[in-house]
Amino acid sequence: MLESRTPIKVEEAIDRVLRYKKKGSTESIAIEDAYGRVLGDNLLADHDVPLFDRSPYDGFAIRAEDTTYASRETPVHLEVVSEIGAGSVYNQPIKENQAVRIMTGAPIPEGCNAVVMLELVKNIEKDGRAFITVNRSFSGGDNISFRGEDTKKGTILAEKGSHINPGIAALLATFGYKKVPVSRKPKVGVLATGSELLAIDEPLQPGKIRNSNSYMILSQIERAGGEGILLGQLSDDLDLCFQHVRSALQEVDFLITTGGVSVGDYDYLPEIYQKLGANVLFNKVGMRPGSVTTVAEKDGKLLFGLSGNPSACYVGFELFVRPVMRGFLQCPNLFVRNEEAVLGVDFPKPNPFTRFVRGEMTFSDGRVVAKPTGLDKSGVVSSLASANVLIVLPGGTRGYKQGMPVKVLLLEDQQGSFSVNNLFQKSIGSEERMQHRE
Amino acid sequence: MLESRTPIKVEEAIDRVLRYKKKGSTESIAIEDAYGRVLGDNLLADHDVPLFDRSPYDGFAIRAEDTTYASRETPVHLEVVSEIGAGSVYNQPIKENQAVRIMTGAPIPEGCNAVVMLELVKNIEKDGRAFITVNRSFSGGDNISFRGEDTKKGTILAEKGSHINPGIAALLATFGYKKVPVSRKPKVGVLATGSELLAIDEPLQPGKIRNSNSYMILSQIERAGGEGILLGQLSDDLDLCFQHVRSALQEVDFLITTGGVSVGDYDYLPEIYQKLGANVLFNKVGMRPGSVTTVAEKDGKLLFGLSGNPSACYVGFELFVRPVMRGFLQCPNLFVRNEEAVLGVDFPKPNPFTRFVRGEMTFSDGRVVAKPTGLDKSGVVSSLASANVLIVLPGGTRGYKQGMPVKVLLLEDQQGSFSVNNLFQKSIGSEERMQHRE
Structure with missing residues (x-):
């Protein structure tokens, strides 16, 4: 099928995909x-945490009022009547001028309201009884970890x-x-397509390349929190392809195909979508790489047709597949975390389309600097290895200069971002800000 | 055993541990x-990648010399003699004024030396034969991905x-x-100690807390690339403890105990180390939290006695256990990645010891800002949840001000740092730098 393709904007494409996001179950x-x-x-x-008032130190639990007049010149003597190890409870009443030896974490005995640290007292013995001398005054509450001080009952400590x-x-x-x-981890199926592909253990042949995209995507799926399922390779036969895709769809929550299924000039995928009765959300996006990305939906299930080009495939996954996977995982932040960095090199050549450049983010003097990793031709696989960000260069009529603020997508981050607002637009005044910094 | 403890510096402690690092095997x-x-x-x-000269575009492979005089006014006509899909090879010789339809990724046929993109030509038919019209000149090499352009044979693409x-x-x-x-993943055993500990599914009891450290460390071990093995809890009986530790050591590459095994004032661990014939590398470190950290070595195997306090335990793991685990994993960068950030709050109170404050790193206007996550009392568990850095505040006689440069340890990072040089020293001139920035 020879198809016409009209590019839409990245944000519009993401928006269309997200209309079909749905939450998965909890296990x-x-x-x-x-x-x-x-x-x-x-x-x-x-x-509550702590569940009881407890001692943060090794020391002695005392009644603060017994120390009111204590000083270096007139120390008070308190009798040590017992000791409490961590995990034990002392249930006797504490009387005037008594103290209890207490270990870190142990509950404050009733009647005591302060703790003196071990190193601040002197131990003495009088008539076979043990005493400590305290040479300063304490206030009620000194050196006590109070019940609920860390966490109050009912607090949400981490969100779904x-x-x-x-x-x-x-x-x-x-x-x-x-x-x-x-x-539950979303099951994401991966179907490779392309008659130029060799299996990973096949010997090299002229004109052919090994299928690397499937394994790359498998790792991207795992990084995004899903379970990747390799479903093999589509054949050149339209009917077989159709059967393969239809049965694959039954097994998974999301289905990814990489590359086009083409015989000569013809790509089978549009025909397969049509035969399935799938609704094509878009088949071209105004971005580089990854412009030839198709997303379709069949009975609420999403089919991602990513490019066969490794970089385009990588970017397409992070931009379109990851957000719906994160939605399935019930994460509030659907998107790869985006933050601002300083561009480490010049990109003098303007491009009408938004570019996603594989980069490495480094820290320098408290600032984050993003530089491309090696070559950035779209066929280049080697620069993906050290990439930890994608540098976003919104399309326009001017290039970018070293030192300009740019948005970066943090590939290894698990926190994510809630929104992609303004991510793909050239920020107004970015050049002024750069000049201000110079 | 009542033991005397002399604190050593953090860097000295790390150094002593690293003397016993060893590489694990490869599987x-x-x-x-x-x-x-x-x-x-x-x-x-x-x-080489590509293994052959290939086309980066859908288009036509041509002989550049046929287009030397091509222009909008005098276009040249080239006859399309065949087509090459991705994965196919065309073996016929290409003659003057001939072209071959070529798909992205397909090998350039012999005799051709340039590719014209599909959208730049007009297809015409003459006498039942297919032609394209080209209206500009091309040079040899135009639009060709050359053999080895991405990666040359023999290149190290990622290091051990x-x-x-x-x-x-x-x-x-x-x-x-x-x-x-x-x-191979290092096997790291975790032994909980402390009579105040309840198992995770036991009901709460006065004076007791649930064992949370074991599960925290289990996750830290996994994050660092190891395999954690929960080995249960030590009893209060010295002989049983000794047997338990001795047999645990046989099963693992590294052994961690958390908390002290104490009956009253006595901690059994020093006695167990002695009975084992283990060599205690240190038992106190000049840092907060985590000062009561013991590391011992028995027949080249390391035993880590981490504090029972959750924050101290967390920090002790990242500073002392992680580097030897990464060494075992054959990583060149042994340490948690350390980078410079800007301090987001004041820490007015000086501390003679190096502090490690749980923090969150955020990005703001191209800079990284580190702020503590909530309370920073050492018993506080809840602030660990959102921590993604430890803020390093070297000990000294002055506090720290908002805006000052500080070092942070990136907890979620997998890249690591090669060295901890100068990490625990107050950087000279840091205040001047702060003022310069204000």
Whole structure:
């Protein structure tokens, strides 16, 4: 099928895809397996932390009022009547001028209202009884970690959609989550297309290249929190292709094809979409690389037709597939995190289309500088290895100069961004700001 | 055992630990499982990419010399004698004024030396034969992706110890790595200690807290590239403890205990180290939190005695355990990535010890700003959830002001830093630099 293609703007393309986003379900897994997953529910404190007033130090629990007149010249002597290890509770009433030896984390005994650190007292013995001497005064509340001081019962400690990091794992354990509610990973199928493709273990042949996109996308799917499923390669036969795509769609939440299925000038994919009764959302985007990106929808399920070109495929995935995957994972921030950096080189040549340049972000003197990684021809695979950002260069009639502020997409980030507002427009006054900085 | 503890400097402590670092072995896994692992060998290009001169565009392969006199007024007509799809090869000789229809990625046929893009020609028919009209001149080499242009055979595309990201996965596939050499994950055992600890599914009891550190560390181990093994909790019985630690050591590459095993004032761990014949490298570090950190070595195997305090435990792991794990993984960059940021708040109170403050790094106007996440009392677990950096505040007699340059440790980063030089010293002139910026 020879098809006409009218490019639409990147933001419009993202918008069209997002109309079909839907949330996935929540499942329950063991806390030991939770690292790196996405919280499927809010993490709520079901009790105060600490649950009781406790000692932050090794020392002695005392009654502050016993020390009111204590000084270096007139120290007070307090009798040590017991000791409390962490995990123990002391239930005797504490009387005037008594103290209790207390370990870090142990509950403050009733009647005590302050803690003196171990190193601030002198231990003495009188008539076979143990005393401490305190040579300054304390106020009620000194050196006590109060109940609820860290976290009040009912607090949301991490929101649904958060990436489970070591800190959240600690919170889950603190609040007794032996099982953790996590968002189910979306199943994302990957179908390679292109008669020039060799399997990874086939010997090289003239005119052919190994299928690298499938494995790249598999990693991108995992990074975005999904489960990638390699579904093989489409043949050159239209009917077989159609069957293959139709059955693949049943198995997955999202389906990605890379490359065009072409015989001569003809690309089968548009015909397959038509035969499926799929609704094509767009088939060309005003961006470089990745202009030949098609997204279609069939019964609410999205089919992504990414370019066979590695860079275009990479960018197409991050811009169009990732947001709906993050939506499925119930993340509030759908988009790759976007932040401002300083451009590290000149891009003198203007381009009418928004460019996404593979780059490396480095820190210099408290600023973030983004530079392209090596060559940026679109067929180049080697510069993807060290890329940790995509530098966004909105289309226009002028180039970009070193030192200009630019937006970057942080590829390795798990936090994400809530919006892509103004990301693909040239920021007004960016040149003035650059001059101001020079 | 009541032990005397003499604090040493953080850098000295790291140094002593690193004396016992050793490399782990390399194993071979399927490329489908390689994402997120660490390369166990250099990734070498075993052929040029592209392997042949190829077309970067859909268009027509031509002989540039046929277009020397072509212009809008005097276009040349070239006969289209064949077409080459991607993956095909055209082996006929191309004669004067002939052209071949060529798809993106297809090899340039012998005799041709330039490609004209599809949209730049007009197709015409003469006597049943197909021609294109070209109305400008081309030079040899125009629009050709040359053999080896992307990558020359023999190039190291990613070094041993690199984190396998989607770009590296693409390279692995391109170069036929169906099996990928990766560093074996170090096995890191985690033993909880402390009679105040409840198992995660036990109901709360007065004076007790749930064991959250084990799960936090498990996640930190995974983030650092290791395999965490929960080995349960040490009892209060010295002999049982000793047996438990001794057998645990056999199973793992590194052993972590958290908290002290104490009965009253006594901590069993020093006695266990002695009984094991372990060599204690240090038992106190001049830092906050985490001053009570012990590292010992037995027959070349490291035992980390981290504090029971969650923040101290977290910091102790990143500073002391992570570097030897990364060494085991054959990574050149052993340390958590450290970069410079701008301090977002005042820390007016000086501290003689180096502080590591849980923080969040944000981007603002091309600069990185680091602010503490909530409270920073050392017992506080909730501020760990949103922390993505540790802010390093070297000890000294003065506090820190908002706007000052500070070093931050990037907790979620996989790239790491090669060195910790000058990280824990107050940078000379940092205040002058701050003033300069104001």
